[in-house]
Amino acid sequence: MARILITSGPTRQYLDPVRYLTNASSGRMGAALADAALRLGHEVVIVSGPVAVDYPAGAQLISIETTDEMLDCARKTFATCEGLIGAAAPCDYMPRFIEPNKIxxxxxPLVLELIETPDVVATLGQAKRSDQWVVGFALETEDRHFRATVKLQKKHCDLIVSNGPQAINSADNEVELLDPVGEVIAAVTGDKHHVADELLSHIHDRLICPI
Amino acid sequence: MARILITSGPTRQYLDPVRYLTNASSGRMGAALADAALRLGHEVVIVSGPVAVDYPAGAQLISIETTDEMLDCARKTFATCEGLIGAAAPCDYMPRFIEPNKIxxxxxPLVLELIETPDVVATLGQAKRSDQWVVGFALETEDRHFRATVKLQKKHCDLIVSNGPQAINSADNEVELLDPVGEVIAAVTGDKHHVADELLSHIHDRLICPI
Incomplete structure (x- = not known):
C-alpha cells in the first residue's frame, strides 16, 4: 500500500484584500480520487485550495489558499509519500504587486501585470526520488493530446491525465491517460467517481505495484 | 408588504475559458437578508452569482455568472419590485479582451488591461421610480464611513450598509447603516442572521412602512 499526496481544487491569487484571480475547479475530481485510493487501502493526504466539496473523512486534509502555499505544503508532504496525483488547478498567474488596500x-482602465506562479507538479516532479511517482493533469482547450504529452515531459510525470475545460466544476469528466511516450493507455468517460476508479486502477498496476 | 429584489454573492469576469477575476463573497448575507424579509411577510427575488450557500426556498432565485448578467436580470426584476437590497459583491473590473482559448x-509576464464593469446598484438607483427604494452595501478597507456616504450619494441609495473585508465569506458581520446625510442610524454586530434582522427592521420602518 502507498501513501499518496493528492492536490485538489483551485488556488487564489489576490490583487488586493478583496479581488483575486482563480478558476472554477470544484475539488470533485480530487475528492473522487481520494475516495478511490482509500478504498484500495492506500493512505491519502489532500492539499486543497478553497472548495465546497466534502473530502472523504479517511484522508488527511491540508487547506491552503495560494499557489505558493500549495507548493510549500505539497513539497513538505511529498517527502513522506510514494506518489503525487496533481489534480488541483492552481492559479498559474499572480499579480506582480498586491495592493494592501482595496483598489x-x-x-x-487598470493595467495589471501578471507573473507566473511556481508550477507545483513540475517542481515536485523534477525533485522526485527514484522510488516516487508523479501523475499530472493537463487541462487544455486546443491540441489537447499534443500539449498534454509536452506537459508530461516538462513536468517529469510518469503519467498524465488529459481533459478539457468542461471538466471544471462538473460531476462528469472525459479523460485520456497518457504514458511518457504519449501513448493513450486509457480513455475514460463518466462521472468523476467512475473516472477516478479507472485512473487509480491504472496507477496501481503501472506505478504502485508494477507487474 | 413589499416585493424586494436582493442581489447576492460574487460575479466572475473571465480572462479566457478557465481563469477569472472574482472575490470570496459567499452569499450568506444575501441569504440571511432574504430569510429575514420572508419572515416579515415580504416577497423576495434573489439575483445571485455562483455560491455554495442555500437560499431560502420561499425566495425566487435567478442565477447569473457575470456582472453584465447580474445587471440585466436585476434591471428586469427591479421593474416589478418596490425595493432593492444590493448585498452582492459584483466583480467591478473585467478584462477588456476575453481570450477564446486558454492562455x-x-x-x-502577462499584461492584462481591466476596465470597469457597470455598477448594478448605481444603475438601478439612478433609474428608480419615486415609489421605489434602494439600499446599497459598501465594502471598504479604509475611510469606511466617508467612502460609504460618498457611495450612497453617487449610487442614489436611500440607505447604505458599510462593512469591512472581514465580512466576506464569514458567518459574522459588523455593519453601520447610514442615511443619505451620512448619519449612522444603526451599528450592528453579530452573526449575519442577527444583522439581517436588524437591517430589515430599519428598512421596514424607514422605507417600506415609514411612520
Whole structure:
C-alpha cells in the first residue's frame, strides 16, 4: 500500500484584500480520487485550495489558499509519500504587486501585470526520488493530446491525465491517460467517481505495484 | 408588504475559458437578508452569482455568472419590485479582451488591461421610480464611513450598509447603516442572521412602512 499526496481544487491569487484571480475547479475530481485510493487501502493526504466539496473523512486534509502555499505544503508532504496525483488547478498567474488596500475605481482602465506562479507538479516532479511517482493533469482547450504529452515531459510525470475545460466544476469528466511516450493507455468517460476508479486502477498496476 | 429584489454573492469576469477575476463573497448575507424579509411577510427575488450557500426556498432565485448578467436580470426584476437590497459583491473590473482559448504560459509576464464593469446598484438607483427604494452595501478597507456616504450619494441609495473585508465569506458581520446625510442610524454586530434582522427592521420602518 502507498501513501499518496493528492492536490485538489483551485488556488487564489489576490490583487488586493478583496479581488483575486482563480478558476472554477470544484475539488470533485480530487475528492473522487481520494475516495478511490482509500478504498484500495492506500493512505491519502489532500492539499486543497478553497472548495465546497466534502473530502472523504479517511484522508488527511491540508487547506491552503495560494499557489505558493500549495507548493510549500505539497513539497513538505511529498517527502513522506510514494506518489503525487496533481489534480488541483492552481492559479498559474499572480499579480506582480498586491495592493494592501482595496483598489478604488477611478473610471479609468487598470493595467495589471501578471507573473507566473511556481508550477507545483513540475517542481515536485523534477525533485522526485527514484522510488516516487508523479501523475499530472493537463487541462487544455486546443491540441489537447499534443500539449498534454509536452506537459508530461516538462513536468517529469510518469503519467498524465488529459481533459478539457468542461471538466471544471462538473460531476462528469472525459479523460485520456497518457504514458511518457504519449501513448493513450486509457480513455475514460463518466462521472468523476467512475473516472477516478479507472485512473487509480491504472496507477496501481503501472506505478504502485508494477507487474 | 413589499416585493424586494436582493442581489447576492460574487460575479466572475473571465480572462479566457478557465481563469477569472472574482472575490470570496459567499452569499450568506444575501441569504440571511432574504430569510429575514420572508419572515416579515415580504416577497423576495434573489439575483445571485455562483455560491455554495442555500437560499431560502420561499425566495425566487435567478442565477447569473457575470456582472453584465447580474445587471440585466436585476434591471428586469427591479421593474416589478418596490425595493432593492444590493448585498452582492459584483466583480467591478473585467478584462477588456476575453481570450477564446486558454492562455498558454510563456515564461513571460502577462499584461492584462481591466476596465470597469457597470455598477448594478448605481444603475438601478439612478433609474428608480419615486415609489421605489434602494439600499446599497459598501465594502471598504479604509475611510469606511466617508467612502460609504460618498457611495450612497453617487449610487442614489436611500440607505447604505458599510462593512469591512472581514465580512466576506464569514458567518459574522459588523455593519453601520447610514442615511443619505451620512448619519449612522444603526451599528450592528453579530452573526449575519442577527444583522439581517436588524437591517430589515430599519428598512421596514424607514422605507417600506415609514411612520
Amino acid at each position: 478604488s475605481k477611478t473610471g479609468q | 498558454s504560459k510563456t515564461g513571460q
